[in-house]
Amino acid sequence: MIRPHSAISFGKALAVAILGLGLWTGPASANQDALPADDSPVLRAEARRVAVMDRVKDSVVAIFAANGSGGGSGVVISSDGYALTNFHVVKPCGNAMKCGMADGQLYDAVIVGLDPTGDVALIKLFGRDDFPHAQLGDSDLVRSGDWCFAMGNPFLLASDFRPTVTYGIVSGVHRYQYPAGTLLEYCDCIQTDASINPGNSGGPLFDADGRLIGINGRGSFEKRGRVNVGVAYAVSINQIKNFLGHLHGGRIVDHATLGAQVGTDEDGRVLVDSILEQSDAYRRGLRYDDEIVSFGGRPISTPNGFKNVLGIYPKGWRVPLSFRRDAERYDVLVRLRGLHGTEELLEKTAGRPQNLPMPIPKPAEEPKEDENPKDGEKPEPGEKPAPKAPLPSPDGRPPMRMMPAKVPMPQIVKDHFQQKRGFANYYFNKLHRDRVWQAWRARTDFSSGRGTWTFGGQLDGESFRFELTDADGLFELASGEVRWTAGDDFTRSLAPPHSGGLLPALYLWRRLAIEGPDKFGDVNYLGTVPLPGRKGLADALVGLYKGVECRFLFDPAEGHLLALEMFSAEDADPCEIYLTDYQEAGGRYLPRQMEVRVGDTVYGVFQCDEFTFEETP
Amino acid sequence: MTHPPGQLAISLLLAAALLAGAAGAADAPGGSPLAQTIARVQPKIVKIYGAGGFRGMEGYQSGMLISPDGHVLTVYSYVLDTDYIRATLADGRRFDAKLLGADPRLEVAVLKIDAADLPYFDLDGAVAIDSGTRVLALSNVFGVATGNEPASVQHGVVSITAPLSARRGVFETPYRGPVYVLDAMTNNPGAAGGALVTRQGQLAAMLGKELRNSLNNTWLNYAVPIEELRESVEAIRTGKFDPERSDQPEAKPERSLQLTMLGIVLVPDVLERTPPYVDQIRPGSPAAEAGIRPDDLVLLLGDRLIQSCQALDEELQYIDYEDPAKLTVLRGQDLLELTLQAKIEEEPQSP
Numbered sequence: 001m002i003r004p005h006s007a008i009s010f011g012k013a014l015a016v017a018i019l020g021l022g023l024w025t026g027p028a029s030a031n032q033d034a035l036p037a038d039d040s041p042v043l044r045a046e047a048r049r050v051a052v053m054d055r056v057k058d059s060v061v062a063i064f065a066a067n068g069s070g071g072g073s074g075v076v077i078s079s080d081g082y083a084l085t086n087f088h089v090v091k092p093c094g095n096a097m098k099c100g101m102a103d104g105q106l107y108d109a110v111i112v113g114l115d116p117t118g119d120v121a122l123i124k125l126f127g128r129d130d131f132p133h134a135q136l137g138d139s140d141l142v143r144s145g146d147w148c149f150a151m152g153n154p155f156l157l158a159s160d161f162r163p164t165v166t167y168g169i170v171s172g173v174h175r176y177q178y179p180a181g182t183l184l185e186y187c188d189c190i191q192t193d194a195s196i197n198p199g200n201s202g203g204p205l206f207d208a209d210g211r212l213i214g215i216n217g218r219g220s221f222e223k224r225g226r227v228n229v230g231v232a233y234a235v236s237i238n239q240i241k242n243f244l245g246h247l248h249g250g251r252i253v254d255h256a257t258l259g260a261q262v263g264t265d266e267d268g269r270v271l272v273d274s275i276l277e278q279s280d281a282y283r284r285g286l287r288y289d290d291e292i293v294s295f296g297g298r299p300i301s302t303p304n305g306f307k308n309v310l311g312i313y314p315k316g317w318r319v320p321l322s323f324r325r326d327a328e329r330y331d332v333l334v335r336l337r338g339l340h341g342t343e344e345l346l347e348k349t350a351g352r353p354q355n356l357p358m359p360i361p362k363p364a365e366e367p368k369e370d371e372n373p374k375d376g377e378k379p380e381p382g383e384k385p386a387p388k389a390p391l392p393s394p395d396g397r398p399p400m401r402m403m404p405a406k407v408p409m410p411q412i413v414k415d416h417f418q419q420k421r422g423f424a425n426y427y428f429n430k431l432h433r434d435r436v437w438q439a440w441r442a443r444t445d446f447s448s449g450r451g452t453w454t455f456g457g458q459l460d461g462e463s464f465r466f467e468l469t470d471a472d473g474l475f476e477l478a479s480g481e482v483r484w485t486a487g488d489d490f491t492r493s494l495a496p497p498h499s500g501g502l503l504p505a506l507y508l509w510r511r512l513a514i515e516g517p518d519k520f521g522d523v524n525y526l527g528t529v530p531l532p533g534r535k536g537l538a539d540a541l542v543g544l545y546k547g548v549e550c551r552f553l554f555d556p557a558e559g560h561l562l563a564l565e566m567f568s569a570e571d572a573d574p575c576e577i578y579l580t581d582y583q584e585a586g587g588r589y590l591p592r593q594m595e596v597r598v599g600d601t602v603y604g605v606f607q608c609d610e611f612t613f614e615e616t617p
Numbered sequence: 618m619t620h621p622p623g624q625l626a627i628s629l630l631l632a633a634a635l636l637a638g639a640a641g642a643a644d645a646p647g648g649s650p651l652a653q654t655i656a657r658v659q660p661k662i663v664k665i666y667g668a669g670g671f672r673g674m675e676g677y678q679s680g681m682l683i684s685p686d687g688h689v690l691t692v693y694s695y696v697l698d699t700d701y702i703r704a705t706l707a708d709g710r711r712f713d714a715k716l717l718g719a720d721p722r723l724e725v726a727v728l729k730i731d732a733a734d735l736p737y738f739d740l741d742g743a744v745a746i747d748s749g750t751r752v753l754a755l756s757n758v759f760g761v762a763t764g765n766e767p768a769s770v771q772h773g774v775v776s777i778t779a780p781l782s783a784r785r786g787v788f789e790t791p792y793r794g795p796v797y798v799l800d801a802m803t804n805n806p807g808a809a810g811g812a813l814v815t816r817q818g819q820l821a822a823m824l825g826k827e828l829r830n831s832l833n834n835t836w837l838n839y840a841v842p843i844e845e846l847r848e849s850v851e852a853i854r855t856g857k858f859d860p861e862r863s864d865q866p867e868a869k870p871e872r873s874l875q876l877t878m879l880g881i882v883l884v885p886d887v888l889e890r891t892p893p894y895v896d897q898i899r900p901g902s903p904a905a906e907a908g909i910r911p912d913d914l915v916l917l918l919g920d921r922l923i924q925s926c927q928a929l930d931e932e933l934q935y936i937d938y939e940d941p942a943k944l945t946v947l948r949g950q951d952l953l954e955l956t957l958q959a960k961i962e963e964e965p966q967s968p
Contacts, residue, residue, distance in 0.1 A: 143652050144652065144655050144770050145649060145654070145753075145770060146649065146652065168772065169651070169770065169771070170770075171770050171771055172767060172769045172770065174766070175761055175766075176761075191761065193770075193771040193801060193802070220758075220761070220805065229802050229805055230758075230771055230801055230803065230805065231758055231759055231761070231769065231771075231802070231805060264764070268709050268710070268711055268764060301765050302709070302763050302764035302765065302766060303763075304764070304766060
């Protein structure tokens with residue numbers, strides 16, 4: 001923003017800019033005669049940086065609790081107003097918050113999804129369909145020494161919502177910071193020396209090109225009071241990408257555990273200290289004293305490195321693990337267990353965080369109950385109760401209100417909020433559940449195929465045939481047949497033997513296709529999950545029926561059903577069905593290949609060439 | 618106050634090159650120049666673990682390799698006050714480290730690990746820098762890195778080179794020499810002993826211990842220039858300030874000096890390594906005459922590093938009772954060198 005109107009003012013501006021940025025390599029004297037020409041690389045680089053900051057500032061959000069009890073920062077990541085922030089920022093806000101942006105406007109926002117362990121929250125702003133938003137970067141490419149900058153609202157300084165920028169370098173990557181209890185664990189985070197202060201929490205860390213590489217949320221505060229000490233941490237954006245599908249689904253997302261603890265031996269090798277026999281890792285062969293070689297595609301040389309990998313994945317994801325025993329290396333895919341029990345996570349999410357990673361700054365004056373803005377009213381920028389810069393409280397324990405004062409929820413927020421136990425905002429879960437279902441039905445509509453389903457083809461050179469109805473299933477080979485009847489508890493009859501329950505799984509496929517999520521039973525949107533051997537993530541619906549849990553994984557672009565996983569018990573290998581080679585037949589897209597797996601074994605690869613869907617029973 | 622135009626032009630060009638690289642405009646393989654500098658320096662940084670680990674006393678600090686065969690430069694602190702010092706190199710290798718020696722006057726220590734062919738900083742190649750110089754600080758601040766995880770890197774500018782003694786009584790350190798005062802938050806728990814390097818990776822200084830200004834409760838971010846430490850480090854490497862006798866002990870004199878001859882009573886020796894604080898001084902004794910007072914902490918006897926009451930007792934045995942004994946003691950923040958001469962008219966009492 002240097003405009004060289006005249007040589008003198010230009011020179012002054014430059015001197016200030018250069019000194020301010022510490023660019024001066026010689027003694028600090030302002031010799032205007034020796035300043036570089038307009039087109040010097042220094043000026044170009046500076047102009048570029050100024051332009052980058054000017055562009056991305058529009059995506060930055062100043063978040064306030066609707067009752068004025070606290071605040072923080074955030075960043076919008078889509079034109080329809082989805083924004084990322086910290087869990088510890090929105091927690092005192094409740095389900096609705098006010099968001100100020102650089103345009104000086106205050107927008108209403110609603111909670112969408114929560115990741116209490118990772119200290120991340122997704123919110124949605126209302127009022128525009130063209131929100132300026134940040135471009136997501138690739139935090140795995142970030143290196144120590146890279147320039148970066150943070151934007152946000154430290155100490156709630158900005159009365160016009162224009163963000164404060166602080167500039168620094170990346171001090172370290174793949175850092176591990178211990179949780180408070182089991183929440184607010186910063187795994188695989190980015191360490192920066194850019195100033196991060198109370199109020200910066202939830203705000204963006206950008207790389208030099210203005211790509212979003214992390215969400216600032218934590219500093220190493222120890223004996224020097226709760227202000228910047230030159231060591232701050234941002235949740236890496238690549239970790240958030242893994243959780244984003246779940247967050248969009250209105251969930252309270254859980255992190256994962258392998259079911260094994262690790263430690264190091266004298267030589268610094270990372271070894272399994274203990275392992276849970278009920279874990280998938282155990283079923284895949286991991287044992288006590290095995291050496292962890294790599295995890296999630298990363299070589300593992302420290303327990304921190306192991307915990308970093310573990311911390312970036314949601315519960316239930318399958319992650320490659322390599323381990324060594326007696327010089328023999330094993331490469332397996334393990335399904336991660338939840339870090340918390342379902343109830344435990346809800347309890348902890350509702351409770352007071354034991355140790356905030358960053359204090360919540362509070363406006364100095366608390367608005368009284370009767371001064372709260374009325375329903376749907378949008379205060380003008382100037383009307384915001386001007387928060388004085390609050391000094392961090394000396395005891396490092398900011399006053400935090402767990403039950404925000406009652407502020408009426410604006411109508412737009414009411415329209416986008418649905419309370420349901422276990423969810424941050426069930427409205428968004430239903431939204432995505434219906435989106436996935438509609439996309440599937442657009443490809444393959446079975447509303448006119450509610451009768452008996454029959455399909456057949458070749459299995460290892462032998463003919464096979466399946467028959468499915470509302471009441472039973474049949475699997476027929478030239479060498480014999482298996483009949484299965486749909487009882488009250490599917491876990492009691494996982495026919496055929498050694499398939500993990502192929503017939504009940506196919507039954508559930510048919511049931512979802514015919515009945516849809518509303519009538520199937522309890523179906524909700526799980527989020528996005530990886531699929532072995534396939535690039536990108538799949539949309540997942542999860543349905544509960546007759547004692548089993550069935551996950552339906554869909555191609556987010558095509559809408560096809562890619563796979564089913566039917567779990568008969570939490571500590572048993574599911575029956576996995578992979579559907580590929582989709583072709584159109586009679587107005588429906590149908591898979592020509594069906595691979596069935598249980599644990600480490602392939603039950604069968606079915607080549608399907610004949611489908612019949614009876615119209616009515 | 619004018620620059621030679623050439624020098625300024627070069628400085629600015631350099632800055633521009635660094636900026637351009639950092640902006641990702643022309644990322645050479647191996648990253649920006651800054652990333653390359655960091656990659657060159659990281660292998661020389663050492664994570665040091667020792668005594669501490671309780672409230673306000675972190676059991677870790679930083680250090681740097683200063684020889685290919687495992688000499689590690691670090692600060693002399695309570696962390697080293699143990700027989701079990703561990704050093705972790707940048708590649709994750711862990712070693713037992715031996716305290717080769719320490720100069721408490723400069724709060725500098727040299728450790729030795731049993732390794733060879735290591736990357737290292739040549740102290741003779743260390744540079745002196747001016748205020749305004751852009752620098753990088755590498756350390757294991759807050760102990761955030763473990764194993765082969767790289768040390769933390771912070772950037773800043775030297776604000777001024779100033780003697781710590783200019784604010785005598787403000788900072789609790791015996792060091793009185795010049796320091797580079799930095800505009801970055803470099804001196805945090807665990808950072809002491811880390812390296813301050815130029816943007817080209819040249820070693821300039823060692824990050825000092827945390828220093829709090831007792832007048833206004835702010836913390837100083839500073840580093841001690843290598844040129845202030847070089848002589849002392851060399852002395853340590855050649856055997857001065859050694860806490861232990863070498864393999865062939867010198868012969869003890871027929872009649873050695875004893876604390877009682879000097880009139881010094883130390884605090885009761887109750888710990889494995891009781892710090893040698895003076896408890897009482899006998900009136901009229903040589904210690905009293907030399908000006909030693911209760912609560913003084915004995916740091917050196919001659920050039921020998923004294924880490925415990927027991928060590929002082931033992932070291933005295935190598936001094937003839939007729940020879941003067943030179944004691945270096947810490948009183949508050951001041952280091953005092955005092956010479957004591959035992960009185961011989963009085964028959965020494967048997968201990």
